[in-house]
Amino acid sequence: MMDLRKIEQQYKNELLNNILPFWLENSQDEESGGYFTCLDRKGKVFDTDKFIWLQGRQVWMFSMLYNNVEKRQEWLECAIQGAEFLKKYGHDGKLNWYFSLTREGSPLVEPYNIFSYTFATMAFGQLSRATGNSEYADIAKRTFDIILSKVENPKGKWNKLYPGTRNLKNFALPMILSNLALEIEHLLDEEILQHTMDTCIHEVMEVFLRPELDGIIVENVNADGTLSDTFDGRLINPGHAIEAMWFIMDLGKRLNRPGLINKAVETTLVMIEYGWDAQYGGIFYFMDRLGHPTQQLEWNQKLWWVHIETLISLLKGYQLTENKKCLQWYEKVHEYTWSHFKDPIFPEWWGYLSRRGEVLLDLKGGKWKGCFHVPRGMYQCWKILEEING
Amino acid sequence: MMDLRKIEQQYKNELLNNILPFWLENSQDEESGGYFTCLDRKGKVFDTDKFIWLQGRQVWMFSMLYNNVEKRQEWLECAIQGAEFLKKYGHDGKLNWYFSLTREGSPLVEPYNIFSYTFATMAFGQLSRATGNSEYADIAKRTFDIILSKVENPKGKWNKLYPGTRNLKNFALPMILSNLALEIEHLLDEEILQHTMDTCIHEVMEVFLRPELDGIIVENVNADGTLSDTFDGRLINPGHAIEAMWFIMDLGKRLNRPGLINKAVETTLVMIEYGWDAQYGGIFYFMDRLGHPTQQLEWNQKLWWVHIETLISLLKGYQLTENKKCLQWYEKVHEYTWSHFKDPIFPEWWGYLSRRGEVLLDLKGGKWKGCFHVPRGMYQCWKILEEING
Numbered sequence: 210m211m212d213l214r215k216i217e218q219q220y221k222n223e224l225l226n227n228i229l230p231f232w233l234e235n236s237q238d239e240e241s242g243g244y245f246t247c248l249d250r251k252g253k254v255f256d257t258d259k260f261i262w263l264q265g266r267q268v269w270m271f272s273m274l275y276n277n278v279e280k281r282q283e284w285l286e287c288a289i290q291g292a293e294f295l296k297k298y299g300h301d302g303k304l305n306w307y308f309s310l311t312r313e314g315s316p317l318v319e320p321y322n323i324f325s326y327t328f329a330t331m332a333f334g335q336l337s338r339a340t341g342n343s344e345y346a347d348i349a350k351r352t353f354d355i356i357l358s359k360v361e362n363p364k365g366k367w368n369k370l371y372p373g374t375r376n377l378k379n380f381a382l383p384m385i386l387s388n389l390a391l392e393i394e395h396l397l398d399e400e401i402l403q404h405t406m407d408t409c410i411h412e413v414m415e416v417f418l419r420p421e422l423d424g425i426i427v428e429n430v431n432a433d434g435t436l437s438d439t440f441d442g443r444l445i446n447p448g449h450a451i452e453a454m455w456f457i458m459d460l461g462k463r464l465n466r467p468g469l470i471n472k473a474v475e476t477t478l479v480m481i482e483y484g485w486d487a488q489y490g491g492i493f494y495f496m497d498r499l500g501h502p503t504q505q506l507e508w509n510q511k512l513w514w515v516h517i518e519t520l521i522s523l524l525k526g527y528q529l530t531e532n533k534k535c536l537q538w539y540e541k542v543h544e545y546t547w548s549h550f551k552d553p554i555f556p557e558w559w560g561y562l563s564r565r566g567e568v569l570l571d572l573k574g575g576k577w578k579g580c581f582h583v584p585r586g587m588y589q590c591w592k593i594l595e596e597i598n599g
Numbered sequence: 600m601m602d603l604r605k606i607e608q609q610y611k612n613e614l615l616n617n618i619l620p621f622w623l624e625n626s627q628d629e630e631s632g633g634y635f636t637c638l639d640r641k642g643k644v645f646d647t648d649k650f651i652w653l654q655g656r657q658v659w660m661f662s663m664l665y666n667n668v669e670k671r672q673e674w675l676e677c678a679i680q681g682a683e684f685l686k687k688y689g690h691d692g693k694l695n696w697y698f699s700l701t702r703e704g705s706p707l708v709e710p711y712n713i714f715s716y717t718f719a720t721m722a723f724g725q726l727s728r729a730t731g732n733s734e735y736a737d738i739a740k741r742t743f744d745i746i747l748s749k750v751e752n753p754k755g756k757w758n759k760l761y762p763g764t765r766n767l768k769n770f771a772l773p774m775i776l777s778n779l780a781l782e783i784e785h786l787l788d789e790e791i792l793q794h795t796m797d798t799c800i801h802e803v804m805e806v807f808l809r810p811e812l813d814g815i816i817v818e819n820v821n822a823d824g825t826l827s828d829t830f831d832g833r834l835i836n837p838g839h840a841i842e843a844m845w846f847i848m849d850l851g852k853r854l855n856r857p858g859l860i861n862k863a864v865e866t867t868l869v870m871i872e873y874g875w876d877a878q879y880g881g882i883f884y885f886m887d888r889l890g891h892p893t894q895q896l897e898w899n900q901k902l903w904w905v906h907i908e909t910l911i912s913l914l915k916g917y918q919l920t921e922n923k924k925c926l927q928w929y930e931k932v933h934e935y936t937w938s939h940f941k942d943p944i945f946p947e948w949w950g951y952l953s954r955r956g957e958v959l960l961d962l963k964g965g966k967w968k969g970c971f972h973v974p975r976g977m978y979q980c981w982k983i984l985e986e987i988n989g
Contacts, residue, residue, distance in 0.1 A: 247891075255891040256830060307761070316761040369757050371697070371706040440646060440966070501637075501645045502960040506897035506951060509959070561896060564953070569899070570892040576830070 211540050217594035223551075224587035229274070231556040231573065232267065232580040233287060241313050243294035248574040251555050255572075257312035261299055263579030265328030268292045270580050272335035274588070285339060292336050292345065295329065304329075304352050321367035326356050327385050334393035350396045353389070357405075376432035377441055383412035384449065387456040391463060406460055413453055414472060422498060424479045426450035440504050445496040447484025448515025451477055455522040455589075458529055474526035474535065481519060481538050489565050490545050492516060509564040513578065516546040517586035524593045558583050601930050607984035613941075614977035619664070621946040621963065622657065622970040623677060631703050633684035638964040641945050645962075647702035651689050653969030655718030658682045660970050662725035664978070675729060682726050682735065685719060694719075694742050711757035716746050717775050724783035740786045743779070747795075766822035767831055770839065773802035777846035781853060796850055803843055804862060812888060814869045816840035830894050835886040837874025838905025841867055845912040845979075848919055864916035864925065871909060871928050879955050880935050882906060899954040903968065906936040907976035914983045948973050 235252035236244040238259075246263045247256035271288035275281065298314030300306045306325035308318035320326075330352045337346035362368055363382060387409040394402055416434055417426050428444040431437050454473040461470035484492045491511035495503045519542050527535035549566045550558040557573040572578070625642035626634040628649075636653045637646035661678035665671065688704030690696045696715035698708035710716075720742045727736035752758055753772060777799040784792055806824055807816050818834040821827045844867040851860035874882045881901035885893045909932050917925035939956045940948040947963040962968070 249891070255889075258829065308759070311764060315764045317764050319759045319761055321759050367757060367759055369698070369709045369711050371709055374701060374705045374707050439648065499645075501639070502962040502965060504966050506900060506959065510896060569896065572892040575892060576894050 211536075211543070213594055214598050216543070217591060217598055220587045220591040220594065224584055224591060227556050228558075228580075228584045228587060229284075232270075232584075233283060236267070236574070236580060237287060237290065238294075238312065241294070242290055243298075243310075243314070244291055244580070245312075246574040246579040247576070248557075248572065250552065250571050250573060252557070252573060258317065258576075259294075259310045259312065259314075260576055260579070261295070261306050261308055261310070261325040262322075262328050262577070263574075263581070264291055264295050264299065265325070265330075265332040266579055266581040268295065268332035269328065269335050270584055272332070272339045274584075275339045276335060278588070288332075288336055288339065292332060295332065296344075296348065299325075299329065304348065304355055306352070319367065321364050323356060323359055323363035323382060324385065326352050326359075327382075327389055330356065330389060331392050334396060338395065346396055349393055353393060353396070356386075375437070375439065377429040377437060377439075378412075378416070378432055378434075380413070380417045380426065380428045380446075380449065380453075383409045383417075384453040384456065387413060387453060387460060391459055406464065410457065410460060410469065413457060414469070414476075417450075418476060424476055425483055425498065426453070426476065426480065427498060438499070440497075443497045443499055443501060444503065445483070445498050446494070447480045447492050447496065448494070448512065448518055450480045451484075451522045452514075452518035454480070455518070455525045458522070458525050462529070470529050473522075474530050474532055477519075477522045477526050478532075478534055478538065481523070481542070486511075486564065491549065491562070491564075491566060492519060492542075510569060511549065511562040511564065511566060513550050513558055513560040514582040516542060516550065517582045520546060521586055521589045521593075524590055528593050528597050601926075601933070603984055604988050606933070607981060607988055610977045610981040610984065614974055614981060617946050618948075618970075618974045618977060619674075622660075622974075623673060626657070626964070626970060627677060627680065628684075628702065631684070632680055633688075633700075633704070634681055634970070635702075636964040636969040637966070638947075638962065640942065640961050640963060642947070642963060646965075648707065648966075649684075649700045649702065649704075650966055650969075651685070651696050651698055651700070651715040652712075652718050652967070653964075653971070654681055654685050654689065655715070655720075655722040656969055656971040658685065658722035659718065659725050660974055662722070662729045664974075665729045666725060668978070678722075678726055678729065682722060685722065686734075686738065689715075689719065694738065694745055696742070709757065711754050713746060713749055713753035713772060714775065716742050716749075717772075717779055720746065720779060721782050724786060728785065736786055739783055743783060743786070746776075765827070765829065767819040767827060767829075768802075768806070768822055768824075770803070770807045770816065770818045770836075770843075773799045773807075774839065774843040774846065777803060777843060777850060781849055796854065800847065800850060800859065803847060804859070804866075807840075808866060814866055815873055815888065816843070816866065816870065817888060828889070830887075833887045833889055833891060834893065835873070835888050836884070837870045837882050837886065838884070838902065838908055840870045841874075841882075841905075841912045842908035844870070845908070845915050848912070848915050852919070860919050863912075864920050864922055867909075867912045867916050868922075868924055868928065871913070871932070876901075876954065881939065881952070881954075881956060882909060882932075900959060901939065901952040901954065901956060903940050903948055903950040904972040906932060906940065907972045910936060911976055911979045911983075914980055918983050918987055 235248050238245055243259050243264055244267050245254045249255050268288050268291040271284045275284045298310055305320040306329050307316045307320050308322045308325055330349050333345045333349035390405045428446050429441040454477040457473040458470050492515050494510050494512050495505040495508040497503050523535045523539040559568050560578040561569040563569050625638050628635055633649050633654055634657050635644045639645050658678050658681040661674045665674045688700055695710040696719050697706045697710050698712045698715055720739050723735045723739035780795045818836050819831040844863040847863040848860050876883055882905050884900050884902055885895040885898040887893050913925045913929040949958050950968040951959040953959050
């Protein structure tokens with residue numbers, strides 16, 4: 210049996226004394242503003258490109274900590290400098306958010322990716338709460354409106370799918386909006402908020418969650434809601450589905466819907482059992498629901514965010530329902546995650562492991578790994594344990 | 600010391616009695632035409648989407664065998680039925696070649712990928728030689744003209760790079776054109792042929808091959824020909840570089856330039872030494888020339904085409920220069936390739952192995968693996984050995 214008081218301190222300590230100092234010290238670009246995220250094992254910058262996903266997420270992270278943990282000036286300053294860089298260089302002047310920039314802020318990759326927009330919204334939404342600055346609130350709100358206008362074809366003119374042949378709906382956007390709706394609740398009209406929450410809950414829990422497949426969540430379905438026997442339609446991303454479940458639990462709390470919470474907890478357990486690698490431990494990155502080979506060559510790798518998001522969903526599930534299976538799985542995933550992803554020598558965690566759990570990329574940050582899943586997971590688990598422990 | 604007569608029979612036998620029957624029996628879609636390529640370990644279709652790269656490559660393969668090995672009617676029929684499917688469904692009516700189609704031939708992915716065009720050109724070029732059909736020749740020639748018109752921006756409107764910030768040149772197109780120029784020599788004006796050959800040789804051997812990096816080949820350089828210290832600019836793909844070297848050797852033979860042949864052989868040896876995994880054997884898929892982490896999560900995997908193309912370059916290099924190092928490396932790569940990629944129980948070869956050489960995807964064909972590298976490699980090695988053995 211785990212000592213939950215000890216574990217609470219473990220997550221809190223890791224966040225405050227290992228993860229956050231790593232990013233404060235190594236990632237801030239004092240010359241051009243914004244954050245470096247391509248950081249090697251020791252925190253040294255190995256590439257200077259700036260990715261809007263990760264710029265937005267780091268602004269969000271430090272704003273959120275400032276709002277919810279402690280009014281530390283260096284956290285606020287870190288968030289503001291990143292936000293000013295984003296405001297100046299991150300978009301085309303009309304809040305169409307690029308995918309990446311050079312170190313100095315010149316656009317490298319066009320605004321084809323909707324999640325550049327969602328993470329910009331999160332960033333400016335949290336920072337507006339920290340600062341009371343109405344310009345930040347306005348950027349968040351206007352960007353959110355653009356996201357809603359792009360729901361039908363998020364990639365716009367960069368969409369390479371031939372129109373009409375195979376119209377699939379993808380899980381990622383409703384999944385992220387489940388979280389974003391509550392993130393910027395303070396900026397939304399009651400009606401839009403309600404509509405967004407209802408739509409997301411419906412899509413996540415009734416369109417992508419499939420009772421006929423024993424309750425697993427698929428990444429893509431046909432536009433009419435039926436299953437598709439294609440590479441995309443067979444794709445399962447257990448970590449993605451499990452992450453969505455704690456967003457849904459938060460919505461269940463917000464809306465006081467215990468039935469919804471129970472369903473999200475049940476689905477977390479279905480997905481961890483589905484995605485767990487019985488041979489080497491850890492959770493697979495991608496699977497095919499019919500057991501066919503995936504297109505993704507990285508399918509059997511073990512990724513940091515998958516495991517950290519799973520810890521959050523299991524612990525939140527335990528807190529909200531007292532389901533013992535959540536705690537049992539939490540203990541197992543906690544053990545795997547801390548023993549494989551935490552670098553025992555240098556700060557921060559590895560992101561990419563082979564199926565066997567060996568380090569695959571010797572980095573602490575890159576194109577997709579920034580100051581986000583590790584610290585958010587540490588924060589979430591710490592705070593949930595604080596509530597459980599009383 | 601290898602018994603080169605025995606090895607010659609081994610490649611010939613594998614081609615004629617294992618690989619070709621697998622594709623003739625399992626891949627042809629008798630209902631809709633064209634070829635299935637998503638085939639499981641035993642040859643059963645697990646997905647019916649049709650990818651233009653692989654449709655074109657299979658048409659080319661059977662046409663080439665008909666032209667160069669034996670006038671077998673079933674080879675010609677296989678090529679023609681695939682070509683008729685491609686002619687009818689593979690493009691938009693103006694020879695803009697889609698990336699993929701449904702089983703029935705409806706376009707799935709737009710014509711964003713220039714290599715759909717290059718492999719269509721190869722296909723119709725070879726088939727025009729086999730059949731004398733001028734319509735096929737015309738399709739090859741007109742598609743080749745479109746390729747030349749797209750050299751500056753192959754992705755067209757689907758290009759996500761912001762114009763002007765970082766203009767990189769990529770190795771893949773000049774590398775493929777080195778091969779394509781000789782493939783369709785019979786269809787080209789002497790002047791265009793000469794110009795294409797000169798340009799490709801210059802780009803491959805003087806732009807992407809870098810003396811200041813001890814003669815390795817990089818995947819991307821700045822538009823002005825300088826090295827770029829970015830993810831793309833640091834990327835090395837040893838198999839890609841080595842494959843290009845046998846295309847250059849063929850050009851060296853065609854143009855009677857022994858100096859060019861020697862340089863290509865030398866570069867083959869540089870790249871195999873650079874890309875060989877001293878710990879587990881096999882050749883890495885991607886590397887970073889400064890030793891930084893790559894963006895590609897599959898960087899350390901062992902891919903069939905990398906090893907098979909390397910066998911061709913080493914053997915051709917030995918044939919043309921009698922360099923003993925080529926034969927030593929050939930023996931080593933032959934041993935690794937046959938013992939890891941060939942399925943000892945069912946026909947055809949695996950495509951994707953983990954770094955340790957374990958089967959990563961239990962398939963014989965997929966989105967990128969079709970009837971191409973294995974049979975072309977068997978054919979090339981057989982024929983080279985036939986010439987060596989006399």
